[in-house]
Amino acid sequence: MALQAIKTFEIRLIPFKNFIKHSIRPLSSLPEFSKNKYNVKRKSFNLIEDAHVSFFQNLLGKERVLTDESELLSYNIDWIKNCRGESRVVLKPKCTEHVSAILKFCNDNNLAVCPQGGNTGLVGGSVPVFDEIVLSTEGMNNIISLDEISGVLVCEAGCILENLDNHLREHNLMMPLDLGAKGSCHIGGNISTNAGGLRLLRYGNLHGSVLGVEAVKADGEVIDCLGTLKKDNTGYHLKHLFIGSEGTLGIVTKVSINCPTLSSSINVAFLGVENFDNVLKLYQLAKSSLGEIMSAFEMADAASLETTIEHLKLQNPIGDYPFYVLIETSGSNESHDSEKLTEFLEKTMSSNLVLNGTYQTEPSRIKPIWALREGIPQAILYDGYVLKYDISLPLKDYYSIVPIMREKLGSDAVRICGYGHIGDGNIHVNIAIKEFSQEIIKKIEPYIYEYTSNLKGSVSAEHGIGFRKPNYIHYSKSNACLGLMKSLKNLMDPKGILNPYKVLPS
Numbered sequence: 001m002a003l004q005a006i007k008t009f010e011i012r013l014i015p016f017k018n019f020i021k022h023s024i025r026p027l028s029s030l031p032e033f034s035k036n037k038y039n040v041k042r043k044s045f046n047l048i049e050d051a052h053v054s055f056f057q058n059l060l061g062k063e064r065v066l067t068d069e070s071e072l073l074s075y076n077i078d079w080i081k082n083c084r085g086e087s088r089v090v091l092k093p094k095c096t097e098h099v100s101a102i103l104k105f106c107n108d109n110n111l112a113v114c115p116q117g118g119n120t121g122l123v124g125g126s127v128p129v130f131d132e133i134v135l136s137t138e139g140m141n142n143i144i145s146l147d148e149i150s151g152v153l154v155c156e157a158g159c160i161l162e163n164l165d166n167h168l169r170e171h172n173l174m175m176p177l178d179l180g181a182k183g184s185c186h187i188g189g190n191i192s193t194n195a196g197g198l199r200l201l202r203y204g205n206l207h208g209s210v211l212g213v214e215a216v217k218a219d220g221e222v223i224d225c226l227g228t229l230k231k232d233n234t235g236y237h238l239k240h241l242f243i244g245s246e247g248t249l250g251i252v253t254k255v256s257i258n259c260p261t262l263s264s265s266i267n268v269a270f271l272g273v274e275n276f277d278n279v280l281k282l283y284q285l286a287k288s289s290l291g292e293i294m295s296a297f298e299m300a301d302a303a304s305l306e307t308t309i310e311h312l313k314l315q316n317p318i319g320d321y322p323f324y325v326l327i328e329t330s331g332s333n334e335s336h337d338s339e340k341l342t343e344f345l346e347k348t349m350s351s352n353l354v355l356n357g358t359y360q361t362e363p364s365r366i367k368p369i370w371a372l373r374e375g376i377p378q379a380i381l382y383d384g385y386v387l388k389y390d391i392s393l394p395l396k397d398y399y400s401i402v403p404i405m406r407e408k409l410g411s412d413a414v415r416i417c418g419y420g421h422i423g424d425g426n427i428h429v430n431i432a433i434k435e436f437s438q439e440i441i442k443k444i445e446p447y448i449y450e451y452t453s454n455l456k457g458s459v460s461a462e463h464g465i466g467f468r469k470p471n472y473i474h475y476s477k478s479n480a481c482l483g484l485m486k487s488l489k490n491l492m493d494p495k496g497i498l499n500p501y502k503v504l505p506s
């Protein structure tokens with residue numbers, strides 16, 4: 001195997017905010033309203049009236065209350081254009097006091113609220129189903145403090161993940177999470193979805209790295225758990241209630257997060273592999289050979305790479321193979337890390353686990369390799385109507401669902417991609433069909449969830465339950481667990497105004 005030197009090539013990854021705007025289709029092809037598409041009955045919340053709008057305008061100022069239909073459109077449609085609500089008002093509070101006053105008013109007036117961060121969620125949780133008021137955290141984007149010694153960052157919920165990371169890099173620190181939507185998603189949205197991402201393998205999930213949360217309950221009460229300590233066992237760990245609860249228990253307003261030191265030595269290997277068994281063997285070998293310096297182990301099948309190359313015009317630096325693996329190492333000693341990686345790559349060559357590959361150390365050459373992997377969820381949207389399944393499976397069964405779905409769907413599917421965070425057991429199965437079709441969806445759901453459940457997997461590895469999956473949550477949660485979740489919801493939001501129709505089955 002020759003480890004080719006990669007040519008510099010142009011990155012054509014479209015910035016997310018632009019992409020959202022560009023990808024809003026003309027009026028005739030806007031997504032159908034979720035209420036009709038999924039046959040949902042409106043709950044008995046009050047309708048928004050002019051007097052309510054006046055209250056919000058007095059509180060926030062007119063410019064922070066959007067009511068114009070054209071301005072509301074992008075807040076009513078989710079990123080993959082599966083879901084569409086018909087909210088008449090978007091509110092953009094500036095601070096916790098605003099959020100508290102809005103929620104108190106909504107609770108008193110029985111008005112439903114849909115919290116929204118960067119609107120990059122993939123399960124329809126971030127957009128209204130009916131006319132829920134959208135509470136956007138866009139205006140709450142201040143960094144409050146950074147302790148360079150402990151690495152603790154405190155900021156408001158509306159800070160964009162990439163902006164936080166850029167700020168930290170100036171102080172030799174980094175965010176403990178990274179995902180393809182980093183240019184648009186908010187840290188409050190990340191926390192509310194317990195986002196995983198590309199380096200969970202190394203830095204763990206947000207239940208570990210988030211040290212504190214400030215959140216506002218449905219009745220407007222501010223719950224201040226914004227501690228910055230790494231150790232604090234004083235009673236119940238309430239912050240965890242808000243991590244991953246998708247805006248159903250409270251609105252996250254501030255966050256404190258433990259940030260690792262920036263690695264001075266980053267290497268990326270991009271490898272072509274013959275079959276999935278070899279991908280697993282490669283993972284095992286990478287764990288034992290690279291140990292503590294491995295920060296990502298991602299895989300993509302041929303169909304996934306084809307979609308980024310075709311639609312985003314990226315270049316494949318190593319040629320066509322059935323499977324691709326991206327391995328990143330991050331450490332503090334360049335010669336030690338590259339020695340380890342070279343030794344590992346030599347082993348993979350001598351054992352024929354890898355057919356071809358490239359290994360890069362320069363940031364400008366690493367970026368286009370990551371773009372190939374990060375661009376997949378975006379590129380497949382060009383194929384048509386996309387159904388996204390984000391499941392955890394035991395590693396030995398990780399890829400098994402992809403050929404099954406290809407067999408089941410045949411020519412009904414434009415393309416089926418399997419890619420994901422293999423180190424976390426999380427595969428993304430993206431199925432593009434020509435257009436929305438209940439008949440085709442019935443061939444996939446609930447089959448894919450039953451399959452996952454039978455293998456003791458999770459029907460949602462990292463995207464959450466949102467609006468699209470409450471009917472399938474029972475495949476991963478027992479009745480007793482669901483009962484306790486409902487009790488918590490009733491305790492914290494007795495009128496159910498926060499993100500109704502989401503997470504809990506009705």
Ligand SMILES: Cc1cc2nc3c(=O)[nH]c(=O)nc-3n(C[C@H](O)[C@H](O)[C@H](O)COP(=O)(O)OP(=O)(O)OC[C@H]3O[C@@H](n4cnc5c(N)ncnc54)[C@H](O)[C@@H]3O)c2cc1C
Nearest residue numbers: 117118119120121125180186188189190195196197247252
């Ligand atoms: C290209 C692409 C790649 C992605 N890759 C990954 C990945 O690798 N890993 C992963 O986990 N996810 C991934 N996602 C999904 C998504 O980006 C994450 O779920 C992200 O954390 C959502 O953040 P957001 O600010 O966009 O939240 P939104 O989409 O706005 O909201 C998501 C949910 O959180 C709630 N919410 C938002 N803000 C708040 C708040 N302040 N308080 C309470 N509730 C709130 C919303 O009501 C909604 O239910 C990806 C998405 C895209 C488009």
